[in-house]
Amino acid sequence: MTSSSVTARRNHGGFGTGLFRTLGGNALELVTEVGAAGLLLWRSSLALRKFGRSVPLVVEQMRRIGVDSLPLVIITAVFTGAVTAVQAAYQLKEFVPKIYLGVAIYKSVTIELGPVLTALVVGGRVSASIAAELGTMRVTEQIDAMDAMAIDPVRYLVMPRIVAALIMLPIVTIFADVLAISGGFVVANLSLDVSVKTFVEGMKLYFFPHDVLGGLLKAFVFGGIIAVMGCTAGLRTFGGAVGVGRAATRAVVASCVLILISDYVLATLLFKVIFGEA
Amino acid sequence: MAGQALIDIRGLFKAFGDNEVLRGIDLAVRNGETMVVLGPSGCGKSVLLKHIIGLMKPDGGSIVVEGREITRLARGELSNLRMRFGMVFQGAALFDSMTVGANVGLPLVEHHRTRGSELDRLVEEKLEMVGLSGTAHLWPSELSGGMKKRVALARAIALDPDVILYDEPTTGLDPVMAEQINELIRSTQKKLNATSVVVTHDLHSACFTGDRVALMDDGRIAFEGTTDELTTTENEAVRTFIARGRRRLPGEREADSSRDRFGLL
Numbered sequence A: 001m002t003s004s005s006v007t008a009r010r011n012h013g014g015f016g017t018g019l020f021r022t023l024g025g026n027a028l029e030l031v032t033e034v035g036a037a038g039l040l041l042w043r044s045s046l047a048l049r050k051f052g053r054s055v056p057l058v059v060e061q062m063r064r065i066g067v068d069s070l071p072l073v074i075i076t077a078v079f080t081g082a083v084t085a086v087q088a089a090y091q092l093k094e095f096v097p098k099i100y101l102g103v104a105i106y107k108s109v110t111i112e113l114g115p116v117l118t119a120l121v122v123g124g125r126v127s128a129s130i131a132a133e134l135g136t137m138r139v140t141e142q143i144d145a146m147d148a149m150a151i152d153p154v155r156y157l158v159m160p161r162i163v164a165a166l167i168m169l170p171i172v173t174i175f176a177d178v179l180a181i182s183g184g185f186v187v188a189n190l191s192l193d194v195s196v197k198t199f200v201e202g203m204k205l206y207f208f209p210h211d212v213l214g215g216l217l218k219a220f221v222f223g224g225i226i227a228v229m230g231c232t233a234g235l236r237t238f239g240g241a242v243g244v245g246r247a248a249t250r251a252v253v254a255s256c257v258l259i260l261i262s263d264y265v266l267a268t269l270l271f272k273v274i275f276g277e278a
Numbered sequence B: 001m002a003g004q005a006l007i008d009i010r011g012l013f014k015a016f017g018d019n020e021v022l023r024g025i026d027l028a029v030r031n032g033e034t035m036v037v038l039g040p041s042g043c044g045k046s047v048l049l050k051h052i053i054g055l056m057k058p059d060g061g062s063i064v065v066e067g068r069e070i071t072r073l074a075r076g077e078l079s080n081l082r083m084r085f086g087m088v089f090q091g092a093a094l095f096d097s098m099t100v101g102a103n104v105g106l107p108l109v110e111h112h113r114t115r116g117s118e119l120d121r122l123v124e125e126k127l128e129m130v131g132l133s134g135t136a137h138l139w140p141s142e143l144s145g146g147m148k149k150r151v152a153l154a155r156a157i158a159l160d161p162d163v164i165l166y167d168e169p170t171t172g173l174d175p176v177m178a179e180q181i182n183e184l185i186r187s188t189q190k191k192l193n194a195t196s197v198v199v200t201h202d203l204h205s206a207c208f209t210g211d212r213v214a215l216m217d218d219g220r221i222a223f224e225g226t227t228d229e230l231t232t233t234e235n236e237a238v239r240t241f242i243a244r245g246r247r248r249l250p251g252e253r254e255a256d257s258s259r260d261r262f263g264l265l
Ligand SMILES: Nc1ncnc2c1ncn2[C@@H]1O[C@H](COP(=O)(O)OP(=O)(O)OP(=O)(O)O)[C@@H](O)[C@H]1O
Pocket: B016, B019, B021, B039, B040, B041, B042, B043, B044, B045, B046, B047, B048, B090, B168, B201, B263
């Protein structure tokens, strides 16, 4: 045992303080990352002036962010709906008539589960891939090369990804909502003996358009978070292949955390303040 | 040839943490000449080039291009300046998600809105200049190192720049390929009548391509003169640099990699 290893241990403290230090460090890192992301978002919005020239780039990103995520979204949505049906039936049993099963599924899917779970699975996939792609471009000097030929990487790489994610996340979420409700219905129908009529009647009973709208608004915000956090982590990459791996991890962690936090904020804002009044 | 300074670098200072890489670089590149910057590996040659094109911000000193301090240019002005520059990166830095043709054509598409057959014609013309006609459909991953460098050169000259910056154009190439690249730099130089800055640690390449040579040593310019003066000067740093280069004789090249401490391969 050298003295340096002793001081090293002392500096790290026990498990408890070590944990807090790690949490503190991560929180600080997240705050820095969010600051950089805000700046990037601002620069991307300035780049919108040249949106016309970027349309093909946006379309390409819409395919990669939206269409290519569909298999994952289908599986997530169908099983989410099915589980919701089973859980709702179990929790409502004895107290609540079966007619409310439809509305329970519909509400939890459109308001919360559809947008959030879709954003989390698509976010994991998309923000990691954006960060790895831009990160690789950064460490192989492709971003520098772009800058050097007077092509703004924010306009060429970042803005199309953000716009595409803002458009595609709500669309993919609509898709997920429909599939999840269908999944829920199938389970309700086959194993819980709820007829089509009862299910649909129940849904109609408390159908508010703003439930769906609120959910899609969430999806829109989540889309922005996913793309901007992926781009931020990617552009800030340094240190070769290891750095690219780190960037991908950072992007996923940051977008998941921010999705969950903003979900809470949006839920309060939308369903208490805005729609709550109505 | 001896015009006024196109690029005038004064007291350029740059540190990364404790690592002081550039410690007061003074260098003037005249209009129309080819200036070669020599120096051992890791002395900050790439960092210097990145400052000239504004990819890095100096900690001190000034870089004046055509009478304008580039560190104080607004983003738009810097873009306009960069459009008249071409840079060949050390690692080629080709966009690996695009074909060779798309790489070379990107500046044309983005800045001149060139499309269709006109674009194909110009891309083919640039590729032909670097001896790679008919490769537009290939992907960067399908190219050899030397081909990548040449594509990077074709991309750098796509907009017919007034200034071309080369970062180690011949490093890692076999002698035949290196010779081809050297000649390419010369001929591009003549065809476009451009000002060039070539960064290298290859003495032969320096003498062949350069009008004037500067030697970087310990973060400063230790010597500046014509290629002829380089071989006759009594300058200590130059003599040491050349002596180190001599130690690597043909045949020793692959034999003993421990000799590459100075990165002379
Ligand atoms: N982005 C960076 N961050 C931190 N340090 C850097 C960075 N870029 C370069 N350096 C450091 O600056 C020094 C000079 O690097 P540079 O790449 O300019 O060397 P070079 O002269 O081009 O070498 P070579 O001939 O091997 O290409 C090195 O010590 C390197 O570690």
